Amino acid sequence: MAQLDDDTGLPASLATAWGLRERPAKGPKPGLSLDRIVGAAVGIASAEGVEAVSMGRVAKELGVSTMSLYRYVGAKDELYVLMQEAAQGPAPEPPADRTGWRDLLAWWARAQREVLHRHLWLLRIPVTAPPASPNAVSWMERGLAAMADTDLPEGEKISVILLVSGFVRHEATLMADLDAAYRASGLTPDEAMRRYGRVLRRLTDPERHPAMTRLIVSGAMDVADDPDAEFEFGLARILDGIAGLVERRGGS
Known part of the structure; x- marks a missing residue:
């Protein structure tokens, strides 16, 4: 013990x-x-x-x-x-040109993602307790500080931090799992996606799966999405939602 x-x-x-x-x-x-x-x-x-x-x-x-x-x-x-x-490691200082909660929080999320991508094994350690080590707390501090110019209550600030870091962790885990699957199959991401598209075409039909049919016909399934673009899209949508909350609370 x-x-x-x-x-x-x-x-x-x-x-x-x-x-x-x-x-x-x-x-x-x-x-x-x-x-x-x-x-x-x-x-x-x-x-x-x-x-x-x-x-x-x-x-x-x-x-x-x-x-x-x-x-x-x-x-x-x-x-x-x-x-x-x-x-x-300790949370880095934000660049001097980062100002405003949204810019700072986006920088914070990207910095976390870089750490996870350098050390993918971190994603396999189960989360069993709140952060209590010096560096982990420094990352929390940096995230909370990004929200300093908002009128969000402190409890909502920590909820925002958990939401953003949870998204970062999920995205990094998904990308790591997909990369491992591609390597195991010997296929490139585009080849794997095209194969998946062919499978869907065989399994679906326009009457039972009209939405899936529109997706397949659009060609969106023919090319794998760029991981960085997917991350930025998801992060922007989360920040859009947080912006609505900040506005309702009367913050900047």
Whole structure:
């Protein structure tokens, strides 16, 4: 079981990340540290997927016993949080030319997407608790700060942040899954889409599926959509909806 910090209730390793505890003294294995443990775990996840990460596998990678890791990390779930912390990094400062809540929130969403696309294994870590690590909280802070010039209540601001980040995560997961499927099939995205279109033509008819028929006849199914364009379309529609809410609340 993970050792908890008395004041915050956080696992000891997260309390250490916040600077609330001193880092553990070096154990019997020279050079073993929390940073090395997390770095090894991230390396395994990047190369083989997060499913390959276990305390035993990380210990083997570092040439130490599994039990020696528990001096630094209490459980695998705790290690996952520290891996996310390392991969995310602190939220960057927005560019100086980004002004207004919509521009800032769009920049924030794109920045998150870039992180997820660099570290697709992050998408396979289940969400089991609210963000509580320094870098994760810094990303929340940046998102909330983007809404500062609106009159939205604080509770609605956090709901907006959850909505936008949920969209980013869903889009990144969908694109990663589709890319894996294309690679497995040996087809290009356009080839896979055309094949799907042919299947739909065989399965549908104008009387039972008039809307699907119009879609097929339009040619929209003949070419795969550009992932960046799809992301920007979805993000813009979400921001349109948020703009309506901001306007109703009387904000800028």
